[in-house]
Amino acid sequence: xxxxxNVQYIGKIDLEIYRVVTDDIRTDDVVxxxxxxxxxxESHPEDYKEFSKHLQAILKExxxxxxxxxxxxxxxxKEIVTDEKKFKVILxxxxxxxxxxxxxxxxxxxxxEAKRYRRYIKNAKILYQREGL
Numbered sequence: 001x002x003x004x005x006n007v008q009y010i011g012k013i014d015l016e017i018y019r020v021v022t023d024d025i026r027t028d029d030v031v032x033x034x035x036x037x038x039x040x041x042e043s044h045p046e047d048y049k050e051f052s053k054h055l056q057a058i059l060k061e062x063x064x065x066x067x068x069x070x071x072x073x074x075x076x077x078k079e080i081v082t083d084e085k086k087f088k089v090i091l092x093x094x095x096x097x098x099x100x101x102x103x104x105x106x107x108x109x110x111x112x113e114a115k116r117y118r119r120y121i122k123n124a125k126i127l128y129q130r131e132g133l
Contacts, residue, residue, distance in 0.1 A: 007031040010106060011056040013091075020065055020127035021074045024095040030059055030104045040109050047111045051087065054080050055109060058089050064121060065128035072097075073107070074127075077120060086117040 010030040018025055032040075032055070041048045058078040066075040068090070076089040090107040112120070 006034045007103070007105075008034075008037060011060060013059050013104065014061075017062065017128055018065065018074060018091075018093060021068075021093055022072050022095060024072075024097075025104070026094045026096060026098075027104060030091065030106065032106045036106060036108070040106075043108070044110045047109065051080075051083075051085065051111055052109070054078075054083075054087065055089070055106065058087055058109075059091065059106075061130070062128065063130045063133055064126055066120060067125040067127055075120070075124065077112075077117060079117075086112050086114060088112050088117075088120070 008031060010032055012028040013030055015025055015028050037048075040052075057080070058076060062076045062078050064077040066077065068075050070092070072093045072095050074091045074093065076091055077086065078089075079086045087110065089109045092105045092107050094102050094104050
């Protein structure tokens with residue numbers, strides 16, 4: 001991951017997977033702004049410190065994408081098997097309606113307990129589910 005102009009480059013997403021949210025995704029690049037990184041570090045300090053290394057993998061190969069109440073936004077769920085931890089990432093997707101320079105951006109990132117993870121899956125509209133789950 002590299003930092004560029006007050007954002008940290010996270011990696012790329014598979015556009016075919018994320019088109020379940022909107023067909024109008026303009027880029028596959030994902031960033032984390034300094035403001036959002038600071039928010040995550042303040043709101044979920046241990047999660048960021050310990051698990052931010054998994055952010056690229058979570059976005060690249062999500063287990064679930066759930067419908068959000070915000071437009072052009074994905075709720076991404078992923079279990080990291082090696083750590084047996086479950087995560088939620090809120091990702092705002094860049095569309096043709098956005099101003100120039102807007103990018104796919106991580107809004108928040110956090111570890112979630114197994115019970116809450118199951119509740120998300122049970123209660124939310126599932127837009128995408130990784131094969132084999």
